[in-house]
Amino acid sequence: MLCSVILRLHSKHAAPRPAPLLPARALARGVDAPPRPSGLSRKLSPNHTIQPTIPQLSSPNPCATIDEPFDSTPESPSAAGEEARRPPDPPRPPPAADPDVPQERKRSYRWTRRAAAGKRRALQRCAEGRSAREAAVMGDELELAADKHVGCIVTVEKKKDSFESLVMEHIRLNGAYWGLTTLDLLNKLHAVDSAEVVEWIMSCYHPESGGFGGNVGHDAHVLYTLSAVQVLCLFDRLDALDVEKVADYVAGLQNEDGSFSGDIWGEVDTRFSYISLCTLSLLHRLHKVDVQKAVDFIVSCKNLDGGFGAMPGGESHAGQIFCCVGALAIAGALHHVDRDLLGWWLCERQCRDGGLNGRPEKLADVCYSWWVLSSLIMIDRVHWIDKEKLTKFILNCQDKENGGISDRPDNAVDIYHTYFGVAGLSLMEYPGVKPMDPAYALPLDVVNRIFLRK
Numbered sequence: 001m002l003c004s005v006i007l008r009l010h011s012k013h014a015a016p017r018p019a020p021l022l023p024a025r026a027l028a029r030g031v032d033a034p035p036r037p038s039g040l041s042r043k044l045s046p047n048h049t050i051q052p053t054i055p056q057l058s059s060p061n062p063c064a065t066i067d068e069p070f071d072s073t074p075e076s077p078s079a080a081g082e083e084a085r086r087p088p089d090p091p092r093p094p095p096a097a098d099p100d101v102p103q104e105r106k107r108s109y110r111w112t113r114r115a116a117a118g119k120r121r122a123l124q125r126c127a128e129g130r131s132a133r134e135a136a137v138m139g140d141e142l143e144l145a146a147d148k149h150v151g152c153i154v155t156v157e158k159k160k161d162s163f164e165s166l167v168m169e170h171i172r173l174n175g176a177y178w179g180l181t182t183l184d185l186l187n188k189l190h191a192v193d194s195a196e197v198v199e200w201i202m203s204c205y206h207p208e209s210g211g212f213g214g215n216v217g218h219d220a221h222v223l224y225t226l227s228a229v230q231v232l233c234l235f236d237r238l239d240a241l242d243v244e245k246v247a248d249y250v251a252g253l254q255n256e257d258g259s260f261s262g263d264i265w266g267e268v269d270t271r272f273s274y275i276s277l278c279t280l281s282l283l284h285r286l287h288k289v290d291v292q293k294a295v296d297f298i299v300s301c302k303n304l305d306g307g308f309g310a311m312p313g314g315e316s317h318a319g320q321i322f323c324c325v326g327a328l329a330i331a332g333a334l335h336h337v338d339r340d341l342l343g344w345w346l347c348e349r350q351c352r353d354g355g356l357n358g359r360p361e362k363l364a365d366v367c368y369s370w371w372v373l374s375s376l377i378m379i380d381r382v383h384w385i386d387k388e389k390l391t392k393f394i395l396n397c398q399d400k401e402n403g404g405i406s407d408r409p410d411n412a413v414d415i416y417h418t419y420f421g422v423a424g425l426s427l428m429e430y431p432g433v434k435p436m437d438p439a440y441a442l443p444l445d446v447v448n449r450i451f452l453r454k
């Protein structure tokens, strides 16, 4: 696999790696857990034994009044011996009712014992029922509704007056990339007319600048230019492009400090560094930019937590980390990443529900399944994530009736999260989904076709 070859090549140049620094979650699971440093363990003398600290309770067994018969407490040995030495008592009449314990209260004790037993049985039934419900909610009984998602994607283009279609008007080219890549991952790219798609893609092209707009008649931007190139890669139709013109457009947006602007208006962001390097690499024109300067700018955006921000000093964010790690992978400069430190930060993104968030204290969201997992794969730390729980989280965000995947369970589905959900499952090797390249965000066979054919 080309990607693993690329990643292996990068790792050859990696700086000496520090001793593994594993997160608490990984240690708890025993995943590659290093031996505990001897300085941290308690040193005991050979004769020393650890006495467990038992809290002194007012009653030997506070549950006995409910769970145990009242007369079940064994007598002490001395009391038993005393009893044995005593001559047998003459037959006694049946004991009279204890005047201190009213009959009504005795009935109450018996009721309490029966109630406790019934309560235990009820709790057991409840636990069994709850685990069955939890299993359903957590996705134990779920599987990928691939055909429904394909139907959802194919029909979304026809609903031009729908809400989703209207709000995506300005990013239609991104939507095409998300939808068509999902179809390819599910082996259904033939469900669309490739000639029709390529014709529409090229109608968003600006021949004077060499860039693509988000829709017909919209301004050119590197964001849509990468989507156009990626879609043409899916259909193996890069021949439709004036490759030199498109590469010159992207290369012309590099700034003196190595950063990239998104368009002629000059906004700078590490997202644009990734987009530019990815586009140029897919077009085999990486030599048109100063790659070293591009790498230096990305490294200047690295934070003390191992993550990356949009600009120097910007807060670490999973989406931004994907862009920076992906750009460094494409540039052959992954040795700038502190893999253990960043891997720790990334795997801490997994929430209790199994989903991943983009920053601390945020809710889990299906789209981070891609941003976080792809980054972890590129730095070889994906085994620090609980894949089973994440798979269940994604599957539980499906609309199994109408197709599509939402950001989190029971929310409205959209094409963006449908793509990132399926892409996340692809990275976790879900059956029936094609494998994906974590750096180029395209199916692996497409990336291999581009780089191995040359």
Ligand SMILES: [Zn+2]
Pocket (backbone or CB within 6 Å): 365, 366, 367, 368, 407, 417
């Ligand atoms: Zn999202």
